[in-house]
Each structure stands twice: as C-alpha cells, then as structure tokens.
Amino acid sequence: MLKRRAFNATLWSAADVLLRQGLQFAVTIALTRLLTPADFGTFGLILLFTGLATVFVDGGFSAALIQRQDISQTDESTVFWFNLLAGVAVAGVLYLAAPAIAGFYARPVLVPLLALMAVNVLLGALGAIHASLLSKQLDFRTQTKVGFTATCTSGAISVWMAWKGYGIWALAAQVVAMTGVSTVLFWSIGRWRPTLEFSRGSARKLFGFGGYHFASILMDMIFSRFYTVLIGKFSGVRALGYYSNADNTQQMPSSVLVKVLSRVAFPMFAVASHDPAKLRRGMQLGIRGSMLLNVPMMLGMAAVAEPLVNVLFGAQWLPAVPILRVLCLSGVLLPVHVLNLNCLMAQGHSRLMFRVELAKKLIGVVVLGGGAYYGVIGIAWAMAGFSVIGLAINAFYAQRLLGYGVLAQVREFLPVLAAGIVMAVAVAVLAEHWGAPPLMKLAGLVATGVIVFLAIILAVRMDAWRDVAALFGRGSTAPPAHAQLP
Numbered sequence: 001m002l003k004r005r006a007f008n009a010t011l012w013s014a015a016d017v018l019l020r021q022g023l024q025f026a027v028t029i030a031l032t033r034l035l036t037p038a039d040f041g042t043f044g045l046i047l048l049f050t051g052l053a054t055v056f057v058d059g060g061f062s063a064a065l066i067q068r069q070d071i072s073q074t075d076e077s078t079v080f081w082f083n084l085l086a087g088v089a090v091a092g093v094l095y096l097a098a099p100a101i102a103g104f105y106a107r108p109v110l111v112p113l114l115a116l117m118a119v120n121v122l123l124g125a126l127g128a129i130h131a132s133l134l135s136k137q138l139d140f141r142t143q144t145k146v147g148f149t150a151t152c153t154s155g156a157i158s159v160w161m162a163w164k165g166y167g168i169w170a171l172a173a174q175v176v177a178m179t180g181v182s183t184v185l186f187w188s189i190g191r192w193r194p195t196l197e198f199s200r201g202s203a204r205k206l207f208g209f210g211g212y213h214f215a216s217i218l219m220d221m222i223f224s225r226f227y228t229v230l231i232g233k234f235s236g237v238r239a240l241g242y243y244s245n246a247d248n249t250q251q252m253p254s255s256v257l258v259k260v261l262s263r264v265a266f267p268m269f270a271v272a273s274h275d276p277a278k279l280r281r282g283m284q285l286g287i288r289g290s291m292l293l294n295v296p297m298m299l300g301m302a303a304v305a306e307p308l309v310n311v312l313f314g315a316q317w318l319p320a321v322p323i324l325r326v327l328c329l330s331g332v333l334l335p336v337h338v339l340n341l342n343c344l345m346a347q348g349h350s351r352l353m354f355r356v357e358l359a360k361k362l363i364g365v366v367v368l369g370g371g372a373y374y375g376v377i378g379i380a381w382a383m384a385g386f387s388v389i390g391l392a393i394n395a396f397y398a399q400r401l402l403g404y405g406v407l408a409q410v411r412e413f414l415p416v417l418a419a420g421i422v423m424a425v426a427v428a429v430l431a432e433h434w435g436a437p438p439l440m441k442l443a444g445l446v447a448t449g450v451i452v453f454l455a456i457i458l459a460v461r462m463d464a465w466r467d468v469a470a471l472f473g474r475g476s477t478a479p480p481a482h483a484q485l486p
Contacts, residue, residue, distance in 0.1 A: 018256055019144065019147065019148050019151070020147040020148065020151050021252060021255060021256050023148070023151040023152060023155060024151055024155070025252045026155070027151075027154075027155035027158060027159060027174070028248065029312050029313065030159045030162070031158060031159065031162050031170065031171070032245065032312075032313040032314065032317060033313070033314060034159070034162035034163055034170075035162055035167065035168070035170065035171070036241070036316075037237075037238050037241030037242055037245070037316065037317065038237050038238050038241055039167055039168045039171065039241070040171070040240075040241040040244055040245060041232065041236070041237030041238055041239070041240035041241030041242075041244065042107060042109065042110075042168055042237045042241075043113070043168050043171045043172065044228050044232065044237075044240050044241065044244040045101075045105050045107065045110060045228060045232045045237065045240070046101070046110060046113060046114055046117060047225050047228055048221075048222070048225035048226070048228050048229060049094065049097070049101060049114065049117075050094075050114075050117045050120070050121070050175075051221045051225050052218070052221055052222070053090045053091070053093075053094050053117070053118075053121045054121065054124060055214065055217050055218050055221050056086060056090045056218075057083055057086045057087045057090050057121060057124065057125045057128065058083065058086075058128060058214070058217075072202075073195060074195075074197055074199050074202055075199070075202040076129060076133065076192070076194070077194040077195045077196075077197050077198070078197070078198050078199050078202040078203055079129050079132075079202075080129045080194040081194065081198045082198075082203065083125045083126075083128050083129060084125050084126065086125065087121055087122045087124070087125025087126070088122065088125075090121055091118040091119065091121045091122045092118070094114055094117065094118040094121060095114065095115050095118040097114070098110065098111045098113075098114035098115060098118075099111055101114060102114075104233075105232060105233065107237075109168065113168070113172055116172050116176060117172070117175070117176075119176065120175055120176045120179050120180075123176070123179045123180050123183050124179045124183070126183045126187075127179075127182055127183035127186040127187065129192070129194075130186035130187070130190045130192060131143065131182075131186065133190075133192055134190070142189055142190070145185070145189065146182055146185040146186060146189065147182070149181060149185060150177075150178050150179075150181040150182040150185065151178065153177055153178075153181045154173075154174045154175075154176075154177035154178035154181060155174065157173050157174065157177045158170045158171065158173055158174035158177070161173055215354050215357075216353050216354045216356075216357040219357050219358065219361045220357060220361070222361075223361045223364050223365070223368075226365075226368060227243065227368070227379050227383075228240060228244075230368075230372045230379065231243055231376055231379065234372075235375065235376055239376050242317070242319050242320040242323060242376070243320070243323055243376050243379070243380070245313065245317055245320050246320040246321075246323040246324035246327055246380075247323075247327055249301075249308075249309070249312075249320075249324055250298070250301065250324055250327040250328050250330075250331050251331070253294075253297045253298075253301070254294060254297065254298065254331045254334050254335075276401070276402050276403075279343055279402055280402045280403070280404050283339055283340075283343060283398070283402070283404060283409075284404075284412060286335075286339045287335070287336055287339060287409055287412045287413055288412050288413065288416075290335035290336075290339070291335060291336065291412070291413035291416050291417070292413075292416055292457075294331070294332065294334065294335050295332060295413065295416050295417055295419075295420035296416075296419075296420050296423060296449065296450075296453045298328045298329070298331045298332045298420075299328065299332065299420040299421065299423065299424035300420075300423065300424060300427060300446070300449045300453075301324070301328045302324070302325045302328035302329060302424060303423075303424045303425075303427035303428040303431060303445070303449065304427060304431060304442060304445045304446060304449070305321045305322075305324045305325045305328070306318070306321050306431070307431070307438045307439075307441045307442040307445065308324075308442055309321050309324065310438045311438050311439050311442050322377055323376060323377060323380050326377065326380035326381055326383075326384055327380050327383065327384070329384045329387075330380070330383040330384035330386075330387045331387075332387070332417075332420075333387050333388070333390075333391050334387070336391055336394075336395075336409060336413070337387075337390060337391060337394055340391075340394035340395060340397075340398050340409075341353060341356075341394060343398060343401075343402070344356070344397060344398075344401075352397060356393060356394065356397060359393060360386075360389070360390050360393050360394075363386070363389055363393075364386045364389075364390070367382045367385055367386045367389070368382045368383070368386070370382065371383075371385075391406060391409075392406050395409050415457075415460065416457070419453055419456040419457055419460075420453065422452070422456060423449050423452045423453040423456070424449070426448065426449075426452050427445050427448055427449045427452070430444075430445060430448060431445055
C-alpha cells in the first residue's frame with residue numbers, strides 16, 4: 001500500500017513539476033526575446049532579499065508538519081497564524097529596507113519593486129500551510145491543478161506586459177500573479193480552514209524540529225543567492241543577467257527532479273524513518289533513478305550549450321554560454337545532495353542537518369570568495385567545486401546512520417556518469433565540426449546524445465536502467481527486492 005502511494009505520488013508530483021516548470025520555461029523564453037539582460041539582472045538583485053523573506057515567513061514549520069506523524073488541528077492552526085503574523089512583519093521589514101537596498105546597488109527602481117515583493121510575501125504566507133498539508137497527504141493531484149492554472153495566468157500577464165513595454169515590471173508581475181492565484185486556488189479548492197487558536201505548546205513542539213531546519217534553509221538561501229550580491233555589485237546588472245539566465249536554464253531540468261524528489265522522498269522517508277534498511281533501499285533506488293536522468297541532461301546540456309542558447313534566447317544571450325557549461329557541471333550531483341538531506345530530515349535529525357549545512361556553507365563562502373576573484377566564470381567554477389565538497393560532507397552522515405557513505409553512493413551512479421561523459425564528448429566533437437543552422441544543429445546533437453547514451457546503458461545492462469524499468473513496468477506492485485521503496 002505504501003509503495004503504491006509512493007508510486008502514484010511520484011507520478012502526480014512529476015506531472016505537476018513538469019507542467020509548471022515547462023510552462024515557466026516557455027514564458028522565460030518569450031520574456032528573454034522581449035526584455036534585455038539588464039532587465040533580468042536588475043530583477044535578480046532582489047532575489048536574495050525576497051528569498052530570505054520567504055524563509056523567515058515559513059520558520060521551518062512546513063517541514064515539521066510533514067515530518068511529524070502526530071499533528072493535530074491545533075498544531076496546523078498555530079502554524080497558519082504564525083505564518084500570517086510573520087508575513088506581516090517580514091513584509092514590513094522588506095518595505096522599510098527598500099531604500100537602503102536600492103542605495104547599495106545605486107538602483108532607485110528597486111524601491112517600488114521591493115514594495116511590490118513585500119505584498120507577494122504576505123500573499124504567500126496566506127497559502128503556505130495548504131501546500132504543506134497537501135504534500136503531507138501526498139495529494140499532488142490538487143497541487144498540479146493549482147500550479148498549472150497559476151503558471152498559465154501569471155505567464156500570460158507577464159508576457160503581455162513585456163510586449164507592451166513595461167520592462168522589468170513584467171518580471172515582478174509574474175511573481176505576484178503566481179503567488180496570488182495559487183493562494184486563492186488553495187483556499188477555493190482545499191477543505192482545510194484554520195481555527196481561532198494559537199498554542200505555544202504546538203509552536204515549541206514543531207519548532208524543536210523546524211527551528212534547525214529553518215536555520216539550514218536560511219543558510220542555503222543566503223549561499224545560493226549570494227552570487228547576486230557579488231556579481232550585481234562588482235560586475236554590473238548585465239553580467240548578472242547572463243549568469244541568472246544560465247543558472248535558470250541549467251536548473252530547469254534539474255529542478256524538476258529535485259522538486260519531485262523532495263516532495264515525495266521526504267514524506268515517504270518520514271514514514272519509514274525507524275527502519276534503516278528501508279531507508280537505505282529507498283536511497284539506493286532514488287540515486288540510481290534520478291542520476292540516470294540527471295547525468296545525461298546536465299552533461300548533454302553542457303555539450304549543446306551554444307546552439308541551445310542561440311535557438312532559445314537569441315544571439316544577445318550568447319555570452320551566457322560558457323557560464324551555462326560550467327553550471328551544468330555543478331548540477332550533476334544535485335539529486336544525490338537532495339536525497340541525503342531528505343533522509344536526515346525524515347529521521348528527525350534537524351539539528352544534525354543544521355550542523356552539516358553550517359560546515360558546508362562556511363567552506364562554500366571561502367570557495368565562492370576565491371572564485372569571485374576571477375569574475376563571473378570564476379563564481380561558476382566555484383559552485384562546481386563546492387558541489388563535490390558538499391557531497392562528501394552529506395554522505396559522511398549517511399555512512400554513520402545507514403552505513404551508506406560516499407563511496408557506496410558514488411558506485412551507484414558511476415556507470416551512468418561514465419556513459420554520460422562518453423556521450424557528452426561525442427556530442428561536443430560533433431558540435432565543433434558541424435556547421436548546420438542553429439535549430440537543425442541543436443536537434444541533431446540532442447538526437448545523437450540520446451542515441452549514444454541509450455546504446456551504452458542498454459549494452460552494459462546497467463542496474464539503474466533495470467531498477468527504473470522494473471518500477472514502471474510492474475507499476476508499484478512488485479519491484480525487485482533490492483529496489484523496494486520505503
């Protein structure tokens with residue numbers, strides 16, 4: 001029964017993320033044709049601050065609601081009222097800090113932009129708990145409906161505004177419309193309603209886990225968006241626009257996997273949190289399956305970066321090509337990071353996860369600072385190097401808790417990685433010597449990469465391919481013993 005729920009939840013979560021990310025990427029392509037790199041770079045200056053605001057509003061309670069199995073209506077209502085009050089407070093701080101932030105970057109337009117983002121924070125606070133409860137119930141079908149509608153609506157508004165010449169405001173309107181429509185639909189479709197109660201006991205109980213998770217997510221947000229400060233301040237908004245575009249393009253396929261893994265693995269791992277053997281089997285299947293998809297996508301994108309950028313975004317974005325190639329390397333290991341961290345969280349080790357994140361981010365700041373000395377491309381290489389260091393740290397605790405350390409995890413995806421490298425080299429060599437028009441060249445290179453990669457994994461009969469084929473071929477009723485989900 002649990003495996004059936006995991007299988008169905010994975011399919012619906014994948015459908016939700018694919019639809020939402022696919023539509024969002026299509027909207028981004030349209031916007032890059034209508035707006036300038038400077039527009040994207042200017043909007044990117046506020047991503048760190050809006051991201052921090054969102055983390056503070058949640059306070060780690062969403063993860064605590066999913067992780068704990070003894071949640072009551074009082075607990076849920078307490079989280080809702082906390083989110084709402086925190087949303088009001090954080091929105092006020094963001095509004096008041098807007099002039100100082102605009103002054104730091106010497107960009108007056110950031111003042112009204114941040115005021116609008118403060119409204120967005122408040123809207124998000126109103127619907128945060130609905131999404132968390134749906135994830136806890138593995139109800140990704142409802143989230144798919146909400147996400148699809150919100151993405152279509154916000155995308156249409158932003159493209160229309162960009163076409164009419166509103167510039168950077170098209171990007172801001174997209175964010176606010178997405179949040180507003182999602183919140184309205186969660187309240188309209190969902191059955192959950194808060195009661196007029198706030199329990200300090202509930203808050204303390206949930207914050208015992210959520211507090212450390214909050215601190216971990218806060219550090220991750222600061223680190224992952226710190227490049228906006230470095231590039232925006234020292235290299236300018238145009239360079240930031242190129243980096244942001246490359247980062248978003250690289251994350252488009254990998255974020256689909258990451259979101260599906262996070263939304264399904266965490267609640268499922270939480271149910272099996274007291275059975276290390278099941279957790280290890282779930283980790284094994286998760287690593288094999290996710291890397292079977294992620295490795296060829298990341299390495300393949302690096303190999304076809306130039307025609308890809310030219311076809312999707314136009315010649316004005318070609319300076320982003322070398323950045324995209326390096327960032328694709330940094331994204332190869334991302335699913336393994338996600339699975340390790342979700343395993344820690346599911347077992348209730350939020351304090352340990354905080355220590356892990358603290359160690360990683362202290363090292364990361366040093367690595368990123370060194371990379372910044374070499375400009376935008378140096379920052380990209382620093383992120384790639386930090387990805388390897390981060391995996392070693394994450395897997396150290398998987399070894400202690402599950403007997404499943406970095407060497408065992410690397411062995412799971414090493415054959416896939418080798419096949420991906422061979423595929424990427426073959427595609428890169430063909431790209432170097434083939435002078436076809438950009439669209440034809442891109443289509444031919446992608447087809448070549450798919451054929452080469454599939455030929456390799458089928459020829460050597462990789463375990464990862466057999467596990468995934470068995471899972472989907474037999475539904476959720478009888479996967480092989482070594483590939484059972486928790």
